[in-house]
Amino acid sequence: MTPEQLASTVVDVLSALVEEGALSLPDGVPASVGVERSRQKEHGDYASNVAMQLAKKAGTNPRALAALIKERLEAAPGVAKVDIAGPGFLNITVDAGAQAGVAAEIVAAGESYGHTRVLAGQRINVEFISANPTGPLHLGHTRWAVLGDAIGRVLSAAGAEVTREFYINDRGVQMNHFAASIIAAALGEPTPENGYAGGYIDDLAKAVEAAQPGIFALPPGERLEAVREVAYAIQLKEQQDTLEGFHTHFDVWFSERSLHDSGSVPETLQRLKDLGHVYEQDGALWMRTTDFGDDKDRVLIKSDGELTYFASDTAYYLNKRARGFDHCIYLLGADHHGYVGRLRAMAACVGDDPAQTLDVMIGQLVKILRDGEELKLSKRAGTIVTLTELADEIGVDALRYSLARYPADSPLTLDVAEITKASNDNPVYYVQYAHARTCRMAENAADLGMTLPGADSFDPSLLTHERDGELARALAEFPRVVASAAELRQPHRIARYLEATASVFNKWYDTKECRMLPQGDEPVTPTNEARLVLVHATRTVLANGLGLLGVTAPERM
């Protein structure tokens, strides 16, 4: 008996009541009703507020409606008891022996347990990080690397067809500033104005020279472009390697230049003109984004003839749409939230409904404390904390998990000492440890010659202890958690769920009556083997959940 089954049972009861005329619902029977795990055991295993929500429409009072539902629901298979409480809650107690049945389904589903079809048919593009290829990825990119990657994984698990994309800002004056900075470093000259400083520039100068000896001796006319291209390739490769090492995979690395080379930008401008959303003023070309809620119109071509970044953005958006994406998710830092209005307006200008096709997520910035002091980054001064340094110091798993367990819109302060601590202070290890424990238990069981019952031989009715039921209910919750994380784009829900589930598992483990292994010389009983199914199911859920966050699930710790 899973919550989904219970919810559909309640819907069936409502339908039957309507059919018999015992109940009248002008808006029809809802397709789904709320059924949640009860927080307190006096409230049964599951609770539903459906009677309170439908009472007004049905022209009755909540408790009376609840009584109608209770009578039918109690007769349903798997339901042991229904109580009406408070203003009209239905507190449902499930048959003790029926709950663990889900464990065999979980084991059978394996890696696909938790996958649903709630977003099936949707083609989603998730764009994140999109840094300039003019330096290493740093602290500021780390949160988006984790969240974007996790969102991609979660959306896939919910059945969406997902492409994770990195937009390379490889066009524009910053590329020349970048090259000029490297040349200056190679020649021992001071950093040029608007240039980049820092040790990595010196390192790049050496790497560029190594890649193409004599490049800095080229005539100044050719040198800038030559250095720019070599350094670009090296820096981009470095970013790509860094992200792969951080378990963050991109399906598409999209070059801004390619939009211009392919003629997409002029085509886009022409299309906007045809649609009547651009005008010329003060020698510049503007998009009238204010028609669609932006606070001011935006420049597409500057009066000096240069295209703006926004012109590329628009062409890029159309490119994504032309590739067949129904939803374009953008993950942006809080320092870019001013872009939201113009992005929406831009989508509206090209004829889309931004509420349908655009999903701009604004994430708040992260502060990292070391010894009570904030790690600051200043590009101008050339002091940056790179993603690689952070991952080396904190560990990929701990860093990823620590960032993934908070919603994107909460500003965050992480203490290096706290998230590197290999103890219970750190939830990532708590969850990983619980997983390792399940692995060890399975090994012990195998050593004793215990066999894992299959779906046909597994007897859930042997698992009637309160803790067995608790654990089974927690495990049964996983698919709904993944689905809601996907729909709300909130992967932190997975992390919180894993912590709670690991806790339920540990409590179960510490319950003497729920021992999985036989004690001493006792023979292996069917109950022992039934519990082994529960252990394997727990292992599956923890491993799948950690996987959705891009965190490893070690077998030993």
Place this chain on the structure above:
RNA sequence: GCCUCCGUAGCUCAGCUGGAUAGAGCAUCGGCCUUCUAAUCCGACGGUCGCAGGUUCGAAUCCUGCCGGGGGCGCCA
């Protein structure tokens, strides 16, 4: 000034598409290791959910105003 995010226990934060007595970890204090991994588990302590109104059977959650903090408001990229 306008826009936006945040304000919940001593600390770091969940909970927010309205539900029952507001949760977790840390910290503090106190318990359980001859039996599956004690990185576990059990208990105690700890809160005017920033403030004030409103909406309703019911508000930490939705609406309005105010207070406090972060970020943003370029023909920059």
